[in-house]
Amino acid sequence: MATVDILIPTYNRSAALAVTLTSLIAQTYKDFRVIISDQTESVDANGECQGAFAAGEVQAALRVLHSVLGSNPDAIQTHQHLPRRGIAEQRQFLLDQATAPYALFLDDDLILEPFVVQQLLTTIQEEECGFVGSGMIGLSFSDDVRPHEQAIEFWDRSVQPESICPGMPQWERWKLHNAANLYHIQRNFNLNPKQPRTYRVAWVAGCVLYDVAKIRSVGGFSFWHDLPENHCGEDVLVQQRIMARHGGCGVLPSGVYHQELKTTIPDRSNNAPVMLPLAT
Numbered sequence: 250m251a252t253v254d255i256l257i258p259t260y261n262r263s264a265a266l267a268v269t270l271t272s273l274i275a276q277t278y279k280d281f282r283v284i285i286s287d288q289t290e291s292v293d294a295n296g297e298c299q300g301a302f303a304a305g306e307v308q309a310a311l312r313v314l315h316s317v318l319g320s321n322p323d324a325i326q327t328h329q330h331l332p333r334r335g336i337a338e339q340r341q342f343l344l345d346q347a348t349a350p351y352a353l354f355l356d357d358d359l360i361l362e363p364f365v366v367q368q369l370l371t372t373i374q375e376e377e378c379g380f381v382g383s384g385m386i387g388l389s390f391s392d393d394v395r396p397h398e399q400a401i402e403f404w405d406r407s408v409q410p411e412s413i414c415p416g417m418p419q420w421e422r423w424k425l426h427n428a429a430n431l432y433h434i435q436r437n438f439n440l441n442p443k444q445p446r447t448y449r450v451a452w453v454a455g456c457v458l459y460d461v462a463k464i465r466s467v468g469g470f471s472f473w474h475d476l477p478e479n480h481c482g483e484d485v486l487v488q489q490r491i492m493a494r495h496g497g498c499g500v501l502p503s504g505v506y507h508q509e510l511k512t513t514i515p516d517r518s519n520n521a522p523v524m525l526p527l528a529t
Contacts, residue, residue, distance in 0.1 A: 251324075252351060253281040253370060253458070256343035258336065259357035260288045260513050263304035266357045268508065270310035274317050278367035281353070282323065283314065284346050286330040286339055302327050336514060337473035337483035337521065344469045347461055354484070356455040359385065362504035364442040369458040372447060372500045378408040379463040379495030380488060382453025385507040390428035398424040399434050402449040408496040413451060413489070414527050422451040425499075435502040447498040452485040456505045463495045472525055481514050482521035489527045 255273065259266050266285075273283065289300035301307050311325060318324040330342055344352065351370060355361075365383055373381045402422070413419040425431065425448075440446055467490040470483055491497055 254347040254349040263301040267306035272361040337470040341470035358508040360506040365504040376408040379491035380497040382457040383505040384426040404447040412493040480519040486521040
């Protein structure tokens with residue numbers, strides 16, 4: 250059994266997914282499985298579903314990744330998971346497939362530097378918290394310096410549980426993950442993979458490693474039944490619940506870059522942490 254299951258939900262992004270998979274090939278840490286759940290609904294001339302896995306670039310990346318991960322036939326799992334019932338249900342489906350002690354939820358439009366998976370795993374094992382995230386950097390904003398959004402609070406001791414909610418000053422930490430703020434912060438503090446630092450977060454999107462037992466202890470994403478199909482904020486809600494019991498943090502340097510594509514969830518009106526209680 251692998252130590253980490255990398256869980257990737259994807260929809261209508263075959264090229265971006267191939268880029269993300271390619272960055273997994275270069276990871277220095279390789280004791281992981283990759284589980285992908287695709288909800289692309291395209292069909293071919295014969296009426297058969299042709300999702301992301303039919304794309305040549307995805308097939309090529311998966312072949313190389315499988316070669317790198319070794320001969321284990323279970324190293325990569327691909328699922329055509331339909332019908333669509335919302336992103337929380339998609340994430341719960343992926344979580345249900347996980348058998349490793351840690352699960353890395355990875356968006357399908359990211360690029361990871363080679364140290365990322367190892368850094369996340371080392372940090373969560375040292376901190377014994379519920380999750381550790383690498384916030385995404387949009388490098389098109391590298392010249393857009395925003396000091397008013399860069400008030401970072403480093404953890405100078407072990408990560409502890411926190412209960413925060415909208416309206417509290419701590420909620421404003423989300424601004425740290427705007428644009429290229431993390432890029433500027435890690436440069437200002439001369440942070441590198443040999444000297445990483447944990448910091449307090451409101452939540453982390455895109456690249457988050459969870460302790461599987463701890464995310465399941467708060468019910469995972471099973472709250473999808475209580476949300477309309479078009480919703481957002483499912484990762485925020487589950488992280489708030491985990492933070493209250495087990496703690497969670499971000500880690501710098503990030504090493505994760507956003508491909509800066511348009512969101513596949515344009516309707517943001519049904520926000521999970523506003524619609525459902527933060528406590529379980």
